[in-house]
Amino acid sequence: MTRIEGESAQAKGADGARRAKRWLESTTRVSANWVNPDKPAVPKLTFAWPHGNQNFSFDLGGVLKYGDFDGQVFFAESKNYSEPHDLRDHYSKFLAQCYVAHLDKPGFCDHFMWIAWSPHDITKWPILTTPDYVKKHVIKHRERVFGEPDEAKAEALVDLDVVSAVASKLWLIILSEKQEKLVISGEHRGVIDKYEAERGD
Template sequence: MPGEELHEAGADGARRAKEWLEATTRVKAAWTNTDPMWKRRMTFKWPSGKKTPFSLDLGGILCGGEFDNAYFMAECKKYSAPRDQGTAYLSYLAKCYVIMSQQPGAVDHFMWITWSPFNVTDWDKLLTGEWVRQGVEKHGEDIFGEYAPSELGALIDSEVVASVTERLWMIVLSDKQEKLVITRQHRALIQKYDVLEGVR
């Protein structure tokens, strides 16, 4: 897929993921990384300074139950096939590690939202510390700068790996599934009720 088409697909995926999350009625607020007001707060630097800063596609605040007022960030892949998601996912895990290293209290949930399952033989491992560690190892120079291979294990902070692991979500959507949510009209009624009751 040419770069411009890939960018358009990415923007479309972020928009659609945002709409789906809002339609769950469990999102108090959501924004994309193109929102000028939030872009700065969603941008992070690689510790080594070797790469340009990065941001994830979505950010927002959940509401209700155990997730009330929890802050989330999400990366969205509107792919019709697995493509290179395994590679992109490892990069995402490394970014989550960097965010947790720099701002431990900034994000309560990291979501990977995709329209195509990937690495299916490892599906049950994708949300484990083993995979977080793989992502950090693959992007070790971006995170730690130059180091001897024998030093990498000691450089990785196990507590940060554990913090990222417990915050990971994997959400798989489909075009039809996006439609099987509460309607805008009913959502408006719920939001009106919440406002009147002082819930939001």
């Protein structure tokens, strides 16, 4: 990839994160406080692979509001593609990252959101958030997760409780440009925020 192509992809990724933030906050149930590459957000969104001396980071994160999810923390990955491209590979890596993040900071990993502008693996859609699928892709990235090249040995190292926890916390959110426009207005969102503030919630 050339430098110009790399810069274009980076700009597209940053745009996707901003659009994901805007859409999430339009639900009135989310405060997406941390967005890469904003400087204050980077340390909150960054984790280390257990092996290989490399870091990874989520695109955005924050806190959910009201109802059963009130006060719970989420991390999200946004993929601003209009076609599937290599989304399957990105999602596979995302699952391994969720597993590592949950191992590192379980108290802050209440939800993991995959936000994309195109679906992937349509025929596998019902299983993309199952424990078996998560386990399979944690093992796929075994060298960075466990430092173990052997698949059978890596499988024995998988924490099944963490796999189940990650699977239960996954959200698959598919957006479109039209859908992004069909949201509550800033004016009306302000009315809701004012109402909730006056209630003391």
